Amino acid sequence: MKLRFAPSPTGLLHVGNARQAVANALHARRHGGTFQLRIDDTDPERSRDTYADAIRNDLRWLGLDWDESFSQSAHTADYAAAADRLRASGRLYPCFESEEELHAKRELRLRQKRPPIYDRAMLRLTAEQRAQAEANGKIPYWRFKLSDGAVVWHDLVMGRTQVKLSAISDPVLIRADGTILYAFASVVDDLRTSITDILRGEDHITNTGVQIDIALALGAAPGHFRFGHLPLLLDAAGGKLSKRFDGLTLRALRQDGIEASALVGYLARLGTSDDPQPLAIAELAAQYDVGHTSRSPSRFDMHQLLSLNRRVMHALPFAAVADRLPDGATEAFWLAVRGNLDLLGEARHWWDVVAGSIVPPPLEGESEFLTQALSALPTEPWDEHVWSIWTKRLAELSGRRGRKLFLPLRVALTAEEKGPELHELLLLMGRERVAGRLRHAAA
Template sequence: MRGKSMSVNDGKRYSTRVRFAPSPTGKLHLGSARTALFNWLVARGAGGSMVLRLEDTDRERSSVEFERDIMDSMRWMGLDWDEGPDVGGPHGPYRQSERIDIYNEFVQRLLAGGKAYKCWCSGDDLEERKRVAIQDKKAWRYDRKCAALTSSERATLEADGVPFTIRFRVPEGKVVVEDSLRGSVEVDTSEIDDFIIVRSDGTAGFHLAVVVDDITMEITNVIRGDDHLTNAARHVLLFEALGAEPPTFLHHSLLFGPDGTKLSKRHGATSISDYREQGYLPEALVNYLALLSWSPGAGDEREIFTLEQLAGEFSTESVSASKAIFDIDKLNWIDRQHMKTRGDRELVDLVTPFLLQTGREELAALPRDKLEIALAAVRNAMEKLTDALEPMDLFVRPAGLLSEKAVAQLGKYEELAEALDICVEALGRDTFVDRHTATKIVESLRSVAKERGWSAKKILMPFRIAVTGLTVGPDLPYLIMFWGCARCADRIEANRQAFERVTQELREEGEK
């Protein structure tokens, strides 16, 4: 589906209107975010409207905190909406808890038309009748006991103030759900109970609220997970009972972990805010979620897309019904590809908040040009923003501090003093060094090693350790660019002295 108008609901013609309707009972889950993305892509690709509504009828579990997380996470992903609880719109309110009067109006229409009825059966009574049916090896369906009550019996129950629910009277026959991904799904209504549409506390049940919302908000396309496919038959019945044409349905697959089970916390992080906190780029996560069930077409091997490109190319005809397996390695690869499109300045802006969050104020306070060099030095090993943090620590590591591995490695070089002297001589005393000059210095060290019949490592490894105090780290030119020749030489001398002091202590310890 891409951009066409269609007849929906009361027979009027509307442009494409989709909705994302999360329950604010938890943080925005990856699976829900993917649903939001698919809806947004359809709306934006068709020049239509995106509606955000909150299904907050679970009063105990819903919270403002989760509402905020949902909206903040969507905005972080780059997804906006044309109507919603925060921006308003002509079809509000956009919280189900604020739409009780609207639901009551539609319920009265169903009651007046004999398409719904009050049910005074208590939970205990229903459980007992279910138990008996199972004991007699019969399938349990609500037996319409209250639908068969006389007017006198109903009047007595109402006069006594007995709590009641309201049930939808499921008609006999078959109901067909037209799904653009799965085709026609036919269900015999004998398999469907007279389901509750109003709870005993007077609040609308899920099925009624969803359908009334879709009708009054003029939704043309319902795109959601296939766990709602069984609900769709009930929804079609309600649309028809209310004289409205059902929207176009698409029930996409859910997200699964590598073990083939539904994605959950036991597979790792599951909320958008989790991945945001781990340092993933929003465009990379959006890119990856789009590729779970969608591809640009046969023969098109592209995997890297911007949100704008996705909006222009996404089509529901290219959505697959097969299982969508969440693969963290694939996400990391995609994040790395998007990372490559960011300049050093951009990455510094993105990494700095993580530096501050993790107590790396000294790093964050470095001059901007130094911070960009430090970031450039480690970026090739980054799959996400937080991967920069530990590697960047070496740029504020004090001179004279050697790791155990560094001490052990330096102890292997018989010509260590000569090698370090060569390094200091090659550096000179310049304070500012560009990439070209730094690279020439490293190449000169390689040449000197070759002249002496040494391997390059025999000079370059002592250089690295004597500058950083560590055995691993960024390419050497970045170290020279960051500290400059003079400071590198000073650090070499400080670490040389530290090494001599440590080896002396070890020697004395061994003689005891």
């Protein structure tokens, strides 16, 4: 078994791309197969090396190692040879219509209440007519002549799936400038590198029908590929998940503090009845079954991802995050705050609380209480008992208990009503910082 993930280096990886990468990698590992990374860079105008590098970095961050990799731009000779074979068999034919002419044809068919399918007029072109067109400076683009009838396959997700080829225009495989289009290059590479299984988005189902027909024309045996089409991702409100939403690129999620294990664990189970788990790649692969994926669209819910990320954060040891914490942050700090983090980036705020110069707001009506708190504050050195000693003494002075005692102290010291345990933060702050904040809040 051999699978591939084939992104185009025209932008940053989005969670939709990542879901397909996870599916292909886990399916390959589950069945002891090979996982290939193919960079689909046949579009020279839009492809960028910086995006290709970013894709590789994102996949490494996710923990999805590949067994082999190549870029399509290095295999133009293979596409030229395959095109020659299709020309020789009469399946690839030249076309000379301009965009304006094609648009006029489509409009005419629509007015006639006929499907706006290409009419194959260029198949009737004589050798003399072609020679005349080329003599007039026209350069052909090349269409693939689709077979009659329908293509049927058993989809690993969707079950029995059919594409009626007679309802589709013959696809352009090669532009006039020689650019090889995705539908063609992908089939050539999948055959050349012995891909067996292809997992991708539901929006490719029509492409799959076309590509099966191209593969057969190139000599592939029927049923050469197994396909699985994952339903589209929706946002939490049920709308189409936009790839233009920069906040859902892997780079943005990583910078915000989403942990790779949380994202992979979430995407691996998205659309199934299985609960997401932040497991190691090997464990996820051992349990992965693409057949468990629902045929209905799945919702990408950031709240669910954050919930899973929170579980990961709460269990991370200091060594796993030390190089990503603010300068000077200690293990004691990490152990004190990790249980209150959804994202690693939030640690910066709590470092400012314990080691920075935040200015809590003055607390109206609490001046007398905070002054009592300052007078009751134990002298240093402090140990793990300082919080209980201080609050017990303050309770006796003020007569307060529970929320009335603790909430003003929390707001005065952290400017927050919720957060990590104050008995741990107090030790990290030190007496001078605590006293200064009490004075400010009492003013």
